[in-house]
Amino acid sequence: MRTPVKILLALVLLGLLGVLALYLLRPGTLPSTGQPAQVNQTTQVINRGEYLARAGDCVACHTAPGGKEFAGGRAMPTPFGNIYVPNITPDDETGIGQYTADEFYRMMHTGIARDGKLLYPAMPFASYTKVTREDSDAIYAYLMSVPPIQQPNRPHELRFPYNRRELLVGWRTLYFQEGEYQPDSKQSAQWNRGAYLVQGLGHCAMCHTQVNALGGSSESKAFEGGMIPNQNWYAPSLTSNREAGLGNWSLQDIKDLLQTGVSQRSTVYGPMAEVTYNSLQYMTDEDIEAMAVYLKSLPPRDAEAPPTSQARLVSPEVMELGRRTYAAQCAMCHGDEGKGHPPAFPPLAGNQSITMSSPVNSIRMVLNGGYAPGTKKNPRPHGMPPFNHILNDEEAAAVVTYIRVAWDNSGTPVSPAQVNELRKLLPE
Structure with missing residues (x-):
């Protein structure tokens, strides 16, 4: 048959x-x-x-x-x-x-x-x-x-x-497992409130968990990150301190990022910016702190060896092209050494969102640009302009590669083909 x-x-x-x-x-x-x-x-x-x-x-x-x-x-x-x-x-x-x-x-x-x-x-x-x-x-x-x-x-x-x-x-x-949230008696009331909001109404795992071919996800891999289907954004792992794992973040930085959209460590863009704009900025300080407490407590699941600088994998020609492009287009806001001017302009050196295994978000930011959400606590956010009309595929790949490996960052190089694939998705 x-x-x-x-x-x-x-x-x-x-x-x-x-x-x-x-x-x-x-x-x-x-x-x-x-x-x-x-x-x-x-x-x-x-x-x-x-x-x-x-x-x-x-x-x-x-x-x-x-x-x-x-x-x-x-x-x-x-x-x-x-x-x-x-x-x-x-x-x-x-x-x-x-x-x-x-x-x-x-x-x-x-x-x-x-x-x-x-x-x-x-x-x-x-x-x-x-x-x-x-x-x-x-x-x-x-x-x-x-x-x-x-x-x-x-x-x-x-x-x-x-x-x-x-x-x-x-x-x-x-x-699907039906059932209302059951508080964990071993945890505090604040932790349980945060877990209830994150697991329930916040439905955070829906984006931050890899979806399989059937449109489902494994509970055992909850919050481990994955591509958001048909949106071409990567939702980083909340359990890996090499991505968006929050174990070594301060509670204040987590609260600021969730509720305000910017913090001393990072800024939200893309789908997460919409979540902050439509939802999280309206939540009380107490609920935001409860969510931060719960998220910070997620057990780390780093299965890979700690990364090291990948600059040696980059040819000198690509590294130099990336450095020149960065100096011409990026250094004014993010600084010669990638330290930025937070919270307005986030740091690139030591920024986990830059060095994640998936370079999709970094490429998209260079091509598309973007704004942090305008929120009650940050009503006039600074934005990043798009460079898709200024940089060709080789230049965009080189500058993304540069920021992922410079300043002891532990990202991997990006190819022009990866840039071109995402460029095709840009609206005409």
Whole structure:
């Protein structure tokens, strides 16, 4: 039997098993209590729900660029096709206006929609399942208080077989564990609050954990870093002190980076800048500190030997081209010795984000430039201009190589081909 036929038969069998599992297991079935739960919708509860929705960064996904808040329609590219984020305003026809508090909690907790459909894991229900019922009810009260927007939801554009929702039963079996966050009695209340926010509403592991070909990730590799699918940014490891591991950071630097977007050690750009802008800047100092305490406590998982300077791997010609390019384009802000002028202009010497095994972020910053987010505590951030129109592939590769290996930095060289691959992704 030919291989394509075998694959097709396997997919059909998997689909049948998925349908059978849905019928027998009825995941997410609500208990019959007679009456739906009543949610307190006082101003205090609504305000708390708004804060929690900010912590969950709901607005970032459920608002299309230039669109109305929470009205959906934003395309989320995935390796399997586009997923269009739904309207979560309280419109009865196109939003969640007919959801009860019970149904909303089930959706958050189990990834099951009001009509019983399994949600795709682009919705981070694998993290939101940790959210308590009280917090879920507060978010529900807030969303029911925002203006209803009548905007029909766009159907997803997923390739077969990924457009078959019944196959999600297999994904859920492999990668989803339902259950609210359970405090660790061995840890402090502050640590547990931080863990609850990071693991639950913050869904930090969704980006900072490598995703496999099925769109799932291993819990044992949580926070170990990985490429963000279809965004071409690398989310660094939070457990390796050679990437973004925070074990040797001060709490103040971690808090500043999360809430303000800049610190004495580094600056956030790309997807993380959006998180800080839409979510973290609005959180209380107490919650930010709790998150910092938890993140700093993540056990290190450095499996490789400590890196050493890789300058010897770079030809003298490339090193000199990189040095000249750096002196002409970069030294004015980052200093001749790469020490920068933090927090406005981050240091490059000794900066772990520069020397990570993946050079993607460094290349993108040279080509695209970028701004730190404008936040309440840093309303007028300094930015970095793009150099894609000034530097060719050889020059860009040389300067990225230079900053990764100069000043005893332990990064590896970058090739012009790597630069060119990312240059192709730039908008015309």
